[in-house]
Amino acid sequence: MRTRWLIACAIAAALASPARGQSPLFTSPNNVVLPPKTGQYVWVAASQKLAADQAGSVEADCPRGYVVISGGYNLLPQGPAPSVVATRPNGRSNGWMVVLAAGPAVSVSVYAGCAAPD
Secondary structure: OHHHHHHHHHHHHHHHOOOOOOOOOEEOOOOOEEOOOOOOEEEEEEEEEEOOOOOEEEEEEOOOOOEEEEEEEEEEEOOOOOOEEEEEEOOOOOEEEEEEOOOOOEEEEEEEEEEOOO
16 A cells, blocks of 8 residues: 555656756646646636626636636625526637526626736
């Protein structure tokens, strides 16, 4: 059992260490290892309030020239939360969007992780 643990630690250390000439690995806020990147990485956010019985979408756009590589959302409802229809990159791959069905009033915050191309 201890041997397996030591092998697993050695493999994890090797994967986390960049090879010569490579940029280091980045980790997301929840410590998930991301592929090596050479460009700048930024988070952007957008917020909007949707009235009761109003369907809609909210989008966080990356800075000009950046591409979206991750995203998410947060809802602050005044009662039960409305149904989330979709949460995904926008059609231009330069932002993240969340689409909500009509429901109770809610404040929506959308976040996008954006990277500058090499």
